[in-house]
Amino acid sequence: MTTQMRDRLDEMRQAGRVGGLHAVAAVRGGRTLLEYYGTGEDFSWGDSLGVVEFGSETLHDIRSVTKSVTALLYGIALGEGLVPSPAEPLLRHFPKYPDLAADPQRARLTIEHALTMSLGLEWREDLPYNSPANAEIAMELAPDRFRYILERPILEPPGAQWNYCGGATALLGQLIADGTGQLLPQYGQAALFAPLGIERFEWITGADGVASAASGLRLTPRDLARIGELVLAEGAWEGQRIVPADWIRTMLQPRLKTAWGAQYGYHWYIESIAGHRLVAGMGNGGQRLFILPDLDLVVAVTAGNYDGPDQWRTPLAVLEHVILPELA
Known part of the structure; x- marks a missing residue:
C-alpha cells in the first residue's frame, strides 16, 4: 500500500472533496495499492443501516454495478x-x-x-x-x-x-x-463467486422473491475489485477459465453512446481518462468498479451519496486525484 496514495486520500478527505466515501480497494497486477475503510451512514436498498464502521469484511450495496x-x-x-x-x-x-x-x-x-x-x-x-x-x-x-x-x-x-x-x-x-434452472444468486455463486474465492455476498430480492439482477448485489469492496481483476484477465482466474474470453471482448465492445457521451457495451461503460481506456460498472450513490487495462489497474469504490446529483464526483476524484497521479 503506497504512502503517497494514503496521504493524498487523507488530504482529499480533509478538504471535503470525497464526501460520503465509504471504502476504496485499488489493485494493480495482483498487488494492493490502496485499501481504505471509513465510517458513514449507509442504506441497503433504501433501508437505513445507520452509521456503519466499514471494514474489509463489510458487505456494501453495489447497486447498478450489479448490472455489469x-x-x-x-x-x-x-x-x-x-x-x-x-x-x-x-x-x-x-x-x-x-x-x-x-x-x-x-x-x-x-x-x-x-x-x-x-x-x-x-x-x-x-x-x-x-x-x-x-x-x-x-x-x-x-x-x-x-x-x-x-x-x-x-x-x-x-x-x-x-x-x-x-x-x-x-x-x-x-x-x-430459466436457462440454468437455478435462481440467479445460486448460479452466481456456483459459476462466478465460488471460482473467484468470494465466500460472502448477498443478493436482495423483491417482494416476489426474484433477485434484482439490476441492483441487488452486496459485496465487499475487495471482492468487487476481484471481479474487476477477472475482467482485466479476460475471464481467467488462477489458471481457471471462468468467463469465455470472447465474451469479455464482445461485452466490452463500444456499441452505443450514453446520454452524457460515454460509450456503452453489454452492460459496461467504456470511456477514457487521462489518456487511458476506462471500463466501468457504475451504481447509484457512487459505487464504481473502474478497470484501466493498459495500467493493469482495478479500483473499487463504495460510497453513500445515494440519489445525489453530484454522486459521481467522489469516485472520480478518488481515481483522478488519488490513484492515477502515482501511476502517471
Missing part, C-alpha cells in the same frame, strides 16, 4: 449453452406473453437490445428511487415484473438509442434463471 456482474453471468451461461445468443428474438424466450409477441414492433426486440439498453421502450429512472414513478420501483411493485417491462409503450425502433433501463437487466436475469 449480470452481464458476466450471461456470458458464462452462454458459453455453457444454457442461454440464447444475443441475436435471438427476446419475446421467443418469454412464452407467457403471446399477446406481446404478436405485436410486430415488439417482435423485433432481441436479447442484444436488452444487453445494450436499447429496447426503445418507455423507461424513466431519472427520478428518485423512493418514488413509484421511477420505472425500476414501479417494476418492483408490479404484479408481474416481466410483463410490466415488456409491455411498456414503444417510443422508438429497437437499437436506435441507449436509454438507461433496469428492466433490461431484469430480463437478462430471468433468461439466466
